[in-house]
Amino acid sequence: MKDQKPDQLRRLLVKAPLLVPLLTTLPAAAKEKLLSSFIGNQSTDTPPIAGKTLLLKNADVVVTMDKDRREIKQGCIFIKGNTIVAVGTESEVPQTADRVIDLKGHIVIPGLINTHHHMYQTLTRVVPAAQDVELFNWLTALYPTWEKLTPEMMKVATKTAMAELMLSGCTTSSDHQYVYPNGIRLEHSIEAAQEMGMRFHACRGSMSLGKKQGGLPPDSIVEDEKFILKDTQRVIEQFHDAERGAMIRIVVAPCSPFSVSEGLMRDSAKLARAHGVSLHTHLAENISDINFSKKTFNKTPAQYVEDLEWVGHDVWHAHCVKLDDYGIKLFARTGTGVAYCPCSNMRLGSGIAPVRHMLDAGIQVGLGVDGSASNDSSDMMAEVRQALLLQRVGFGPEALTSREALEIATLGGAKNLNRDDIGALAPGMMADIAVFSLEGIGLAGAQHDPVSALVFCNPGKVAYNIINGRIVVEDGKVTTVDVPVIIEQHNRLSYQLVEG
């Protein structure tokens, strides 16, 4: 078990700052005695227990997203270790377990899967110069601040974003990390995910095309291409787990066509395919992006990625707001995925991704909150609602149903990440489960269709979140880290970064 004392001390000092002078003068043993009298010796660590059983019973409805899309009233789920063993009504599921949780008054869904994020951006929410600008100006306003990021900031921001995601029902997240100043490495994000207990697809992002070479980012923030490829290979070899049920996977993810060279895109695809890992980047995000592509490559974004062989089941692209008909057919034919990021697209005024057309064409669409500097939230359930609403703004009231929106955020995400072990509640799937109360103020009067209520209304934060069989949120509280301590650290570092 990890040492709790530094966290306990910080938490105590936030709550009782007058103790600071006293604690600094005390000898270590006396300090410890004083601390335990205030805090006790309770642990916030709840490791998963192999072979132990957990029964969730009596839920008002269990939304399975299984092949028949069953919605089971008075539903039960029986879990052994990290795997779901049985899903059904009381008579279909064993009724004794090491731990039993009665979920009367709750709805249970597969854990939500976030397929696009930049977690470090949690430190740079609502930066005034980047509040009211489109993508390219937004980026150029923020690059100089991101250049000052440190490893500590990266870890704390990742934990902050993950805590918010977990409280909103998310159990698996990708993170597209493409800035590496001041000794930052991908393992700073990975270590944060391990501490939080989140299933994590860490995208080794990169930027190599500085202003001097016709790219958008300043030269001081880009990396050398040989180093990028070497470091990407290193993290694949060190951290990528290809096994079913993996908690950590690596993704090869140059940032965007306007921040890396064509050569790096090609070499990245070769590297990823040599190791059987996925590929991810930003594509066709707004009109400036399209103009850059036509001017620089004399190709549309779809033609560009087709020529680079950045299409296939192992590739998913973020945004695709301006993906044309040729691109939609290409992606459908090749099994290429799309991460739909409605809040970010609205926030930056990028436009409305043609998700209805993509689904009709057979494209696998997932959902992403995108970075916290262009959302400015990491709330997956709120994103499901916006996914539905924005499609209706663009394509009418029948453009997306509540159940389709939920499917995008679960099964769609799993497909994007090339996984068949998450996204549904069925025997043999990993035990990744989100539980919301149906009794809160936001759902009052919507009990006749609790599944739609979850999407159309505001269900608030989860009651429980279970990842890999481990309860990471219980009674609305994150069990793996002390959230008030993380918030205090995060706010201090954010001031330091943005105002410093």
Ligand SMILES: [Zn+2]
């Ligand atoms: Zn993004």
